[in-house]
Amino acid sequence: MTAFIELNRVSKHYGGNVVLENLSCDVSEGEFVTLVGASGCGKSTFLKLLLGTEGVTSGHLLMSGQAVPLEPSAERGIVFQKYSVFPHLNVRENVALGIEFDGNPWLGRLFGKSRRAALQQADDWLESVGLEQASTQFPHELSGGMQQRLALAQALIKKPKILLLDEPFGALDPGIRKDMHELVLKLWKKHQLTVFMVTHDLQEGFHLGSRLWVFDKVRHDPHAPNRFGSTITYDLPLRAEDPLAMTPEVNEITDQLSISSNVKQLRLATK
Numbered sequence: 001m002t003a004f005i006e007l008n009r010v011s012k013h014y015g016g017n018v019v020l021e022n023l024s025c026d027v028s029e030g031e032f033v034t035l036v037g038a039s040g041c042g043k044s045t046f047l048k049l050l051l052g053t054e055g056v057t058s059g060h061l062l063m064s065g066q067a068v069p070l071e072p073s074a075e076r077g078i079v080f081q082k083y084s085v086f087p088h089l090n091v092r093e094n095v096a097l098g099i100e101f102d103g104n105p106w107l108g109r110l111f112g113k114s115r116r117a118a119l120q121q122a123d124d125w126l127e128s129v130g131l132e133q134a135s136t137q138f139p140h141e142l143s144g145g146m147q148q149r150l151a152l153a154q155a156l157i158k159k160p161k162i163l164l165l166d167e168p169f170g171a172l173d174p175g176i177r178k179d180m181h182e183l184v185l186k187l188w189k190k191h192q193l194t195v196f197m198v199t200h201d202l203q204e205g206f207h208l209g210s211r212l213w214v215f216d217k218v219r220h221d222p223h224a225p226n227r228f229g230s231t232i233t234y235d236l237p238l239r240a241e242d243p244l245a246m247t248p249e250v251n252e253i254t255d256q257l258s259i260s261s262n263v264k265q266l267r268l269a270t271k
Ligand SMILES: Nc1ncnc2c1ncn2[C@@H]1O[C@H](COP(=O)(O)OP(=O)(O)OP(=O)(O)O)[C@@H](O)[C@H]1O
Pocket: 014, 017, 019, 037, 038, 039, 040, 041, 042, 043, 044, 045, 046
């Protein structure tokens, strides 16, 4: 059987800067992969390869057996920590815009019946992300959590199969983050999405993922730090019933990322 996403010796260089090297693995449809690793190790670059805004330098990155097209498409949606909206459009119009651009790439807007249908779809998505009360507000009037709900609705209205999340909750308060975690898990299950989510928060990675990847370098050249790139050094399946189980691998990762005490405390608290 063909894997949904297949990485075969994928490398990405920017000139002489080797960012990623030799990534190989398969991902099935419906997995929730969380990505952790030091700043600058290539996590966002990896998402850009999946999105198709960057191409691989060597190796193969396949989706359903085909090379990932070098342009964003409806099947891949992305949410960044900071996102882009049209400030002069309200929440509902910003969400509907994804469909409007699809329907009419020259004018960018729809009219009459098709516009009403686009707005209706926007309303449905706003409801599923819990933002229906804010549909006529403008982006600058929203809180950080509401802005990320809007970003999720914008990404999902085009019904992607793959959702790419680049530290989407990094700027939110802990309480709001928790609500967003529940929302993202609900959307993942309901729409059978395949999710790749970058996070700096290892606890978030363990809590949300069905699989956790650590990106790191296995080779270092002290005289030329850009000579070698990161690869997937750990690929951990997470058990839903006990994602923080202190297996030897989890211990090693948490020690490596120097936050073992937090995770160990959390584990004790969840016992
Ligand atoms: N468009 C680009 N052109 C040249 N170099 C780039 C480009 N995008 C990223 N890089 C380089 O690739 C490396 C990895 O960057 P990337 O943004 O993927 O890291 P990251 O793991 O997402 O870091 P962070 O956790 O800080 O977000 C860095 O050395 C960066 O300078």
